[in-house]
Amino acid sequence: xxxxxxxxxxxxxxxxxxxxxxxxxxxxxxxxxxxxxxxxxxxxxxxxxxxxxxxxxxxxxxxxxxxxxxxxxxxxxxxxxxxxxxxxxxxxxxxxxxxxxxxxxxxxxxxxxxxxxxxxxxxxxxxxxxxxxxxxxxxxxxxxxxxxxxxxxxxxxxxxxxxxxxxxxxxxxxxxxxxxxxxxxxxxxxxxxxxxxxxxxxxxxxxxxxxxxxxxxxxxxxxxxxxxxxxxxxxxxxxxxxxxxxxxxxxxxxxxxxxxxxxxxxxxxxxxxxxxxxxxxxxxxxxxxxxxxxxxxxxxxxxxxxxxxxxxxxxxxxxxxxxxxxxxxxxxxxxxxxxxxxxxxxxxxxxxxxxxxxxxxxxxxxxxxxxxxxxxxxxxxxxxxxxxxxxxxxxxxxxxxxxxxxxxxxxxxxxxxxxxxxxxxxxxxxxxxxxxxxxxxxxxxxx
Numbered sequence: 001x002x003x004x005x006x007x008x009x010x011x012x013x014x015x016x017x018x019x020x021x022x023x024x025x026x027x028x029x030x031x032x033x034x035x036x037x038x039x040x041x042x043x044x045x046x047x048x049x050x051x052x053x054x055x056x057x058x059x060x061x062x063x064x065x066x067x068x069x070x071x072x073x074x075x076x077x078x079x080x081x082x083x084x085x086x087x088x089x090x091x092x093x094x095x096x097x098x099x100x101x102x103x104x105x106x107x108x109x110x111x112x113x114x115x116x117x118x119x120x121x122x123x124x125x126x127x128x129x130x131x132x133x134x135x136x137x138x139x140x141x142x143x144x145x146x147x148x149x150x151x152x153x154x155x156x157x158x159x160x161x162x163x164x165x166x167x168x169x170x171x172x173x174x175x176x177x178x179x180x181x182x183x184x185x186x187x188x189x190x191x192x193x194x195x196x197x198x199x200x201x202x203x204x205x206x207x208x209x210x211x212x213x214x215x216x217x218x219x220x221x222x223x224x225x226x227x228x229x230x231x232x233x234x235x236x237x238x239x240x241x242x243x244x245x246x247x248x249x250x251x252x253x254x255x256x257x258x259x260x261x262x263x264x265x266x267x268x269x270x271x272x273x274x275x276x277x278x279x280x281x282x283x284x285x286x287x288x289x290x291x292x293x294x295x296x297x298x299x300x301x302x303x304x305x306x307x308x309x310x311x312x313x314x315x316x317x318x319x320x321x322x323x324x325x326x327x328x329x330x331x332x333x334x335x336x337x338x339x340x341x342x343x344x345x346x347x348x349x350x351x352x353x354x355x356x357x358x359x360x361x362x363x364x365x366x367x368x369x370x371x372x373x374x375x376x377x378x379x380x381x382x383x384x385x386x387x388x389x390x391x392x393x394x395x396x397x398x399x400x401x402x403x404x405x406x407x408x409x410x411x412x413x414x415x416x417x418x419x420x421x422x423x424x425x426x427x428x429x430x431x432x433x434x435x436x437x438x439x440x441x442x443x444x445x446x447x
Contacts, residue, residue, distance in 0.1 A: 040165035144220030263330020272383030292346030299431025305343030
């Protein structure tokens with residue numbers, strides 16, 4: 001079983017160590033300090049063509065210390081949790097701080113914003129699995145995929161991963177929080193060949209609880225199905241038509257939004273959505289909510305990386321931007337208050353338009369279903385968007401044939417305003433949860 005032995009005792013030990021470090025920082029003249037202590041253990045297995053390719057048990061641990069002398073900041077880290085090593089690491093952080101230039105925006109988050117009550121988000125579910133069992137699961141996924149179709153000619157392998165972690169964050173504003181979580185995954189990737197056409201695709205399942213994972217044979221079958229359907233891909237003439245993003249790619253469109261609305265992008269003037277609060281950037285039917293307290297969800301957390309209590313909020317309401325994603329530093333730079341997003345966003349839920357995937361295809365009529373994106377041709381300052389892509393040509397709402405060697409291009413502002421529908425086929429595997437997204441028009445560059 002991959003879990004942390006004596007988790008409660010270990011957590012209490014880490015919290016005591018954190019208090020020791022904070023007290024020592026104060027004794028050395030620091031006006032404020034914060035410390036993070038983390039430990040994790042895991043198992044990783046990979047098989048390929050019926051043989052074990054990798055078996056790895058891993059353990060990691062680390063302590064990160066930040067001290068403030070007024071508005072001067074110093075940081076150091078250590079992989080050794082002995083008190084002597086932590087004292088030496090603290091000394092290094094203090095030396096750095098004394099010789100660092102002042103930044104008036106440095107400092108801990110405000111004390112009144114600290115999380116006051118612990119929340120049980122049900123994120124710790126160790127997997128009762130050993131190496132032999134993990135190997136058997138990976139082999140089952142790969143065997144199922146290879147047996148799916150005679151055209152499956154090779155394999156990139158199947159893998160099983162299990163990880164359990166525990167962390168403490170504490171600061172001199174009185175916060176000392178402990179959290180623990182697990183994450184497990186199973187994936188499979190195979191290669192298919194027909195005449196001169198060779199294609200590769202994959203599928204995976206991930207969750208904090210092993211009970212929520214898809215079955216190994218289901219993962220293998222889906223990986224094979226997705227691979228075989230891509231055989232015989234062709235390019236198409238350059239055109240301007242609607243594009244439908246499948247959910248696992250649609251979340252990337254929202255990821256670009258998060259980046260553009262981040263505090264760092266705003267104060268650096270490096271965003272195509274500068275000063276966007278209260279501006280309409282989506283159709284009125286689009287709502288984007290942050291819900292950090294969903295039990296067992298991938299992005300759930302009771303506090304952010306600064307100990308600030310997280311809370312439910314609306315990021316997009318009726319198509320308009322309501323707020324940015326801010327930690328305390330970027331908030332001070334902008335003259336605002338942190339939104340509890342130090343370390344990133346929590347669970348983001350995009351509303352749908354009551355449309356199934358098939359209904360979105362019918363709504364699109366003629367256009368491109370995108371199932372793979374290649375490269376990262378996105379200019380976050382202008383919003384210009386250009387990505388290599390592959391997918392399927394659609395006529396009269398029906399998939400016709402696979403498409404490859406094309407590029408799709410537009411501007412993210414136009415794409416957001418041009419969203420025509422959002423599917424109910426929500427992919428729950430990430431912290432950004434959305435269904436398929438239909439964009440009204442993009443340039444599809446082919447032959």
